Each structure stands twice: as C-alpha cells, then as structure tokens.
Amino acid sequence: MGYAHVMRDEVDDLSEAWAHERPDLDLGPVEIFSRLSRLSRHLDLARRDAFSGSGIESWEFDVLAALRRAGDPYELSPGRLLRETLVTSGTMTNRVDRLASRGLVERLPDPADRRGVLVRLTPDGKATVDSAFEALLAAEREFLDGLSGDQQSQLTDLLRRLLVPFSS
Amino acid sequence: MGYAHVMRDEVDDLSEAWAHERPDLDLGPVEIFSRLSRLSRHLDLARRDAFSGSGIESWEFDVLAALRRAGDPYELSPGRLLRETLVTSGTMTNRVDRLASRGLVERLPDPADRRGVLVRLTPDGKATVDSAFEALLAAEREFLDGLSGDQQSQLTDLLRRLLVPFSS
DNA sequence: TCGGAATATCTTGACATCAAGAGAAATCGA
C-alpha cells in the first residue's frame, strides 16, 4: 500500500492554498507542474554541490557532457551544442570562450563549412567531465532511494510521455 | 497497452549515447533526472509564452502568486517570499522593488517587528495574477493531454515521493 | 551563373541572479 496517505510535500500546501482561494478553478495541472518545477530547482542546487568536488559548475558540465557523449573525437559544432543544451547562441559563445580559457575545450575550424567551427574536448576536459559525471550519478542515486525499481520505471515512462511533444 | 514501445524522446538519444560511451556505469538516474531537468526547461519557455498575454514575466508571477494564495489581505514578508520561491534575499529585494515600481505590490512596515516589512498585493496586482494564473492553467492542461487521469495521479504521487525529502 | 534567402557564429547592451556582507532589531541565556 505504501505511505502515500501520510506523505505530504510543499506542493500539497501550495495547492491547498490555491484551492481555498480559487475553488472555481481546476487545479489539476498545478499538482504536476509545480512539483516538476520545484523539483528541478532543488535538484539544480544539489547538482551544484555534487560538482563542487570536481571543480566545475553546472553550465560547464552541460557543455562538456554533450561533447563527451558524442564519442571520439569529442567534437560538436556550437549550433549543435546550443540545441542540446537549450541555450541561445550568445550564451554558447560565452560558454565556449570560458571553457577554452580554462583549457577544457578548444575551437577548431570546421573543414566542411567555412562559416562554422568545431568545439573539441581536450584530454583535460575529458578527465574532468568523467569524474564529474560519476559524482553526479552517485548524488542522484540517493534521491531515488525512496522509489522501488518498478516505480522508477513507471516514472521514467510518464516523464517520457510529457517530454515527447517537445522532442521535435 | 499504450504506445510506450514506440515513444522516443530526446533523453532516449542522450542516455543511449552515454551507454555507448560509458557501458561501465549504471545510468538509471539519468533516465529520470535528465527528463526532469529538460522538461523543466521546456516548460519554463512555454510558461513565458503563456504569461506574455498577461503582460508579466515568470519571476513576477512567482512572487504575485505566493501573495495571492496567501489569501486576504495578501501580505507576506520578504523572508517568507524567498523561502516560497527558492531565491536569495538579494533577488527578492530586487523583485519587490521592480514589482512595487510597476504598482503591483506595495511595501508596508511590519507592525509586529521593526526589522521587517510586509509586501502586499495591490488590487492591480491581484487582477494581474488572477488572469495570468488562468492562462497558465490553460496552457499547462494541454501538456497533460497525453496522460489519462490515472496516469496523472500516478505521476503526481511519484513526484511527491521525490519532493518530500526537500520539503523540510 | 547569379541573387536572394537561409544558416552559422559572434558581438553588444541590458538585466536578473547570486554570494558575501552590512546594519538594525529581536531573542535568549546567564
């Protein structure tokens, strides 16, 4: 049966308050989307802690991880990187500048398109992102403690259903 | 049976790439937390669109909504507001400044504590947040189209389990 | 082949956020 009937989170308070003030509205979406956005906020903060041991920040990990999982030779264009990380082009220019000045990536001319460049992970960048990824996984695993394997699969499936419309 | 076996989202690509590069790691957490964080990012962007009709931005809604659901007389301290919205005190000072200059809230001295102030929703602020909230609910409801009522309840329950540890 | 439209990246200026700390008032133990 589980403990659903005794568990109470911050969104229960929030939606109860809304229900009191606006009993005329259907607050269904609040139950899901407020939890999603608050969870994401809490997890961002926890992620920052997890990365502090590896000496990088979350935005750095996002870029390095995209390059890392692209596989050898760990190269992607800035355009591809910004689509993977959902930021604007100005932001990505700035991120690559800072990562390059730290020696974690380097810019190369794209041999196939003279407008373009390629961003490549350096050996230093690869070691950094590998260590950060392991720390992140370890931290995240703790947050899944309260969920059985079945529940984790269910949650994955439900989140995928929500995400599909956004995945072009 | 549903369509789980044919649905594929952007995180399926991402985790497949990781599995290829790091077959030594247990990537379970990625399936859930990457989806949470990417969903949250997409939803933030959608929220911005939903609010543009009401003439406010997401950060303004967050503050106005906290005051609105507090109920008459729609007053909270800055400290309470920053705990509800998970931002720092400097951010909240800045937010209240800008909302006050737009006439949506006003600052009052706290009669019970001379260090403190109270932030109160103006009638204009109340009308604004009520209209924005209805627009938000309408937009969010569309994203839930792909989930049955049962699935929405399941998702709510699973998200609550993840959120409880963060809800002090 | 040529010109317009699309694409790729970078630049600029404004702005929201944060971390750290300052100042004022309240609280609590001795």
Place this chain on the structure above:
DNA sequence: TCGATTTCTCTTGATGTCAAGATATTCCGA
C-alpha cells in the same frame, strides 16, 4: 538586565543569460 547570537532586510560587485543584430558563408531557385 546585559551581552552575545540570531534574524531580517538590503547593498554591493561579479557574473551568466538573453534578445537583437552584425558578418560571413552556403544553399537553392530561376
């Protein structure tokens, strides 16, 4: 009652992000 600690809000300076636009190159239809 007094002093130390805590609480509450605001200030400051640095920084990351965005929107809009500039520049260079490629693509594509006529």
